Amino acid sequence: MIPPGVPVVSAAAMVAAEQAVFAAGASQIELMERAGTAVAREALRFANQRPVLVLAGPGNNGGDGYVAARLLEEAGLDVTVATMGDAKAGAAAHMRSRWEGRTVALEDAAPRAFLVDGLLGIGKARPFTPDLGDRLRTLVEGAQFVLSIDIPSGFDTDSGDDLGSPVTADRTVALGALKPVHCIGDGLAGCGAVMLADIGIPVESAWHSLARPALARPSARANKYSRGLVVVIEGEMPGAARLSACAAASGAGYVILAGDTASDGQPHAIVRRRVTTPETMTELLDDSRIGAVVVGPGLGRGQNARRMLDLALSSSHALILDGDALSLLGTDAGARLSDRRAPKVLTPHSGEFDRMFGPGGGSKIERTIAGAKESGAHIIHKGGDTVIAAPSGEVILGANGSPWLSTAGTGDVLAGTLATQLAGGALSHLEACEAAVWLHGRAAQLCGPAFHADDLIANLPRAIAECL
Numbered sequence: 001m002i003p004p005g006v007p008v009v010s011a012a013a014m015v016a017a018e019q020a021v022f023a024a025g026a027s028q029i030e031l032m033e034r035a036g037t038a039v040a041r042e043a044l045r046f047a048n049q050r051p052v053l054v055l056a057g058p059g060n061n062g063g064d065g066y067v068a069a070r071l072l073e074e075a076g077l078d079v080t081v082a083t084m085g086d087a088k089a090g091a092a093a094h095m096r097s098r099w100e101g102r103t104v105a106l107e108d109a110a111p112r113a114f115l116v117d118g119l120l121g122i123g124k125a126r127p128f129t130p131d132l133g134d135r136l137r138t139l140v141e142g143a144q145f146v147l148s149i150d151i152p153s154g155f156d157t158d159s160g161d162d163l164g165s166p167v168t169a170d171r172t173v174a175l176g177a178l179k180p181v182h183c184i185g186d187g188l189a190g191c192g193a194v195m196l197a198d199i200g201i202p203v204e205s206a207w208h209s210l211a212r213p214a215l216a217r218p219s220a221r222a223n224k225y226s227r228g229l230v231v232v233i234e235g236e237m238p239g240a241a242r243l244s245a246c247a248a249a250s251g252a253g254y255v256i257l258a259g260d261t262a263s264d265g266q267p268h269a270i271v272r273r274r275v276t277t278p279e280t281m282t283e284l285l286d287d288s289r290i291g292a293v294v295v296g297p298g299l300g301r302g303q304n305a306r307r308m309l310d311l312a313l314s315s316s317h318a319l320i321l322d323g324d325a326l327s328l329l330g331t332d333a334g335a336r337l338s339d340r341r342a343p344k345v346l347t348p349h350s351g352e353f354d355r356m357f358g359p360g361g362g363s364k365i366e367r368t369i370a371g372a373k374e375s376g377a378h379i380i381h382k383g384g385d386t387v388i389a390a391p392s393g394e395v396i397l398g399a400n401g402s403p404w405l406s407t408a409g410t411g412d413v414l415a416g417t418l419a420t421q422l423a424g425g426a427l428s429h430l431e432a433c434e435a436a437v438w439l440h441g442r443a444a445q446l447c448g449p450a451f452h453a454d455d456l457i458a459n460l461p462r463a464i465a466e467c468l
């Protein structure tokens with residue numbers, strides 16, 4: 001769980017924002033006092049008179065820890081500080097000197113019920129030595145509650161990678177702004193629930209956490225075309241396209257399922273069109289009322305699939321490219337899509353993303369931005385830590401889903417949900433992506449455990465109702 005709709009910044013951008021506050025006259029000591037106060041406030045909500053162990057590292061994260069220790073002791077709690085290394089000169093050393101309570105070296109510390117983790121923050125973290133790692137594991141496992149200051153110690157701020165840290169927090173108090181580690185990678189599990197503390201540092205960013213969309217009810221003048229005409233192209237595995245079409249039918253005015261389906265079926269509201277040749281596909285797409293086309297779910301990778309994809313790409317409609325369409329594009333994705341002027345959204349999982357844009361080169365956020373810039377497409381890079389990137393470099397980080405989403409067909413449902421939001425025309429492309437990811441995640445939460453993709457579709461109207 002992360003706070004919705006707030007800026008997310010890299011470690012370097014956070015430091016720059018802090019520097020701007022110092023340049024405007026605030027002192028580092030003042031800022032650290034505010035940070036430690038925010039941590040102590042959260043700790044007091046959960047400590048419930050239990051003995052507290054504050055871990056204080058050598059940097060400013062440790063400085064925040066000393067402030068929190070002082071305030072918790074003043075509030076009447078039984079507090080011990082375990083130190084790792086000497087506090088660095090400046091505010092951290094100042095806060096260390098103001099702590100007069102019980103202090104032990106980290107190596108000698110014994111577990112206590114309430115653990116406040118101020119070992120390492122957004123400075124460049126190195127893996128813990130084996131001895132320290134073992135001691136830390138004992139302290140974490142011996143605690144009933146772990147509260148991390150800013151980030152869980154031993155995680156990389158920008159990639160969210162766990163550097164072999166034994167810390168798993170129940171809660172993390174993010175100071176000033178969210179960082180990538182709160183939203184992506186191993187950090188999602190390592191942070192626990194994330195609280196955001198405003199410590200008076202103005203932060204602006206092109207990256208934000210996912211927020212619930214504001215969706216409009218249909219106007220009194222609405223008709224099936226004004227609410228969006230969605231076309232879903234069927235292929236070798238028709239069930240996938242049908243899931244997309246059914247999801248699109250939650251909100252779109254008109255949905256056409258185009259393919260080799262001789263029989264019609266449920267729901268009857270979805271119009272079946274027999275489209276098996278380039279001629280019938282061209283005829284279908286020659287309709288300016290179409291708001292969005294979904295191509296890829298269950299499409300197949302044979303010659304016919306390739307032909308259908310090419311025709312969809314050469315149309316002027318907004319395209320959602322998913323599943324087999326992404327595999328067919330492969331390493332040509334950037335070159336082929338950047339020439340296409342009409343809107344396009346790619347919805348790869350990590351395997352499909354790597355096949356198109358390569359596996360290396362930075363964090364999931366940086367790689368998704370690079371893919372969006374290269375292809376000129378919006379990209380929804382799926383996973384437990386979905387990253388949405390626009391070619392402009394804007395990013396939405398969405399972790400509102402459910403681990404139960406990891407089942408076949410849920411991606412097809414996302415593609416259809418997205419088509420509806422794009423075809424409606426009321427939202428920008430980035431907003432449509434954000435709305436689709438939010439609705440999809442919320443529908444999954446409403447399903448509870450052990451659902452299948454059809455259940456997800458059944459819950460989309462309830463998720464939409466929460467956005468009106």
Ligand SMILES: NC(=O)C1=CN([C@@H]2O[C@H](COP(=O)(O)OP(=O)(O)OC[C@H]3O[C@@H](n4cnc5c(N)ncnc54)[C@H](OP(=O)(O)O)[C@@H]3O)[C@@H](O)[C@H]2O)[C@@H](O)CC1
Nearest residue numbers: 028031032035059060061120121122123125126127128150
């Ligand atoms: N800027 C501000 O005014 C404010 C900042 N705030 C707070 O400051 C935090 C950032 O502080 P920071 O930049 O001092 O970095 P932080 O992560 O605490 O320490 C880095 C140190 O750890 C050391 N180290 C690394 N790995 C290690 C290991 N395995 N084992 C042992 N040592 C290891 C590393 O040593 P080195 O690698 O350089 O030898 C370096 O000395 C931020 O998250 C927030 O909590 C708030 O108070 C608001 C005001």
Ligand SMILES: [K+]
Nearest residue numbers: 117120151153
């Ligand atoms: K920490």
